[in-house]
Amino acid sequence: MKFFVDTAEISEIKALLPTGLVDGVTTNPSLIMKSGRDIREVTAEICALTPGPVSAEVTALEADKMISEGKSLAKIADNVVVKLPLTFDGLIACKALTSEGIKTNVTLCFSANQALLAAKAGASFISPFIGRLDDINIDGMELIREIRVIYDNYDFRTEILAASIRSANHVKDSALAGADVATVPPGVLKSLVNHPLTDKGLKAFLDDWAKTGQKIL
Numbered sequence: 001m002k003f004f005v006d007t008a009e010i011s012e013i014k015a016l017l018p019t020g021l022v023d024g025v026t027t028n029p030s031l032i033m034k035s036g037r038d039i040r041e042v043t044a045e046i047c048a049l050t051p052g053p054v055s056a057e058v059t060a061l062e063a064d065k066m067i068s069e070g071k072s073l074a075k076i077a078d079n080v081v082v083k084l085p086l087t088f089d090g091l092i093a094c095k096a097l098t099s100e101g102i103k104t105n106v107t108l109c110f111s112a113n114q115a116l117l118a119a120k121a122g123a124s125f126i127s128p129f130i131g132r133l134d135d136i137n138i139d140g141m142e143l144i145r146e147i148r149v150i151y152d153n154y155d156f157r158t159e160i161l162a163a164s165i166r167s168a169n170h171v172k173d174s175a176l177a178g179a180d181v182a183t184v185p186p187g188v189l190k191s192l193v194n195h196p197l198t199d200k201g202l203k204a205f206l207d208d209w210a211k212t213g214q215k216i217l
């Protein structure tokens with residue numbers, strides 16, 4: 001499973017890069033707003049740092065304007081993926097940008113039928129929003145499972161990018177459900193390493209080591 005980091009904060013991406021865990025980055029208009037940065041500047045900076053795809057979202061609602069915005073965003077760097085909302089206009093823009101060789105991430109997906117349409121429009125990634133479904137008491141993980149079955153039934157190449165992830169369990173369950181990628185907030189990504197028995201075991205080893213009086217270096 002690939003990990004994308006769900007942030008537009010450069011410092012958070014830089015802190016995670018040495019772990020080798022960062023396969024890409026996703027942003028959205030709310031994350032750009034939180035960063036306080038200009039979308040072009042910050043996207044260019046993220047693209048230069050990141051080894052893989054970097055999603056940048058259009059904000060137009062009509063297909064022709066989405067296509068223009070998408071082409072403009074795609075010129076920022078070779079690894080830009082144009083993020084489009086799951087609307088009919090978004091699907092038209094997806095088809096058009098895909099046919100020009102521009103990678104797309106169709107976002108705000110809340111149903112398996114929406115995911116089917118995005119795959120048929122040639123999306124590179126589909127972003128089902130797990131957390132926002134859970135927020136309204138609908139099982140977000142079931143959506144990932146349904147999309148996995150549908151995409152496998154028809155051999156769609158669109159990658160399932162589990163989004164709106166809020167917890168370590170969301171990451172584990174997305175992996176079990178067969179998501180290709182999870183886009184994870186930095187805090188949740190860091191929390192995946194935690195286990196109290198690791199901490200306890202490490203302390204016991206170091207206490208015993210101190211008793212030997214030895215040093216490795």
Ligand code: E4P
Nearest residue numbers: 006026028131132163164165
């Ligand atoms: C990423 O592609 C999505 O925009 C993001 O995961 C949404 O997360 P949220 O529901 O926590 O805002």
